[in-house]
Amino acid sequence: MKSAEHAVVGAAVSVPAALVVFPDAGTAVLAGVVLGGVLLSVFVDLDHFVVARGVTGDWHNLARAVRNPRVGLVEQEKVFADIDGGLRRRRLFSHHLVGGVLTLSLVLAGVGRLAVFVAVVLYAHVCCDYLRDLDYA
Known part of the structure; x- marks a missing residue:
């Protein structure tokens, strides 16, 4: 999904x-919490660049x-246009990792x-990405 779509979903859920x-x-x-939720829903997608770096071996997608x-x-569909469909599976997996680590960290920090x-x-x-x-x- 594009960032604007994630922002709308982030607001609707937050x-x-x-x-x-x-x-x-x-x-x-x-x-403030709602704004944080919207920003989280949009900026979690920055992990795509880390995944793309792992797939391609360089940072040309970020550049x-x-x-x-x-x-x-x-025109976000052009950012990763040169990477095959395997990026989709990897980025969803990375979202799960980010979400799990962030959620566990917050629980351990006492902000359940x-x-x-x-x-x-x-x-x-x-779910929207799926x-x-x-x-x-």
Whole structure:
């Protein structure tokens, strides 16, 4: 999915999740949590560049996105156009790793409610990626 689509899904999931997980929080805290959820839903995709680096052996995909912001922000399908479909499986696996490590880290840090919120947001992100990939199967 594109970043804008993940932002919309991130907002749609973050609002009810924040209200359920943090029922006693004030408006400012809830707004901050929702904003964090939207940003997490978008920026977790930066792991794609690490995966692409592992597949190709260099950072040319990241360089392409940085050199041409239009490709990185609007024409995102061109960022990894030179990599076969195996990248999809690897990036979904990396999302699971990121989500698991981040959630466990938050639990161990004693912020279990935030861990639940993060897990919900990332679960929605991965589900959307799986659904999008069905179009390419």
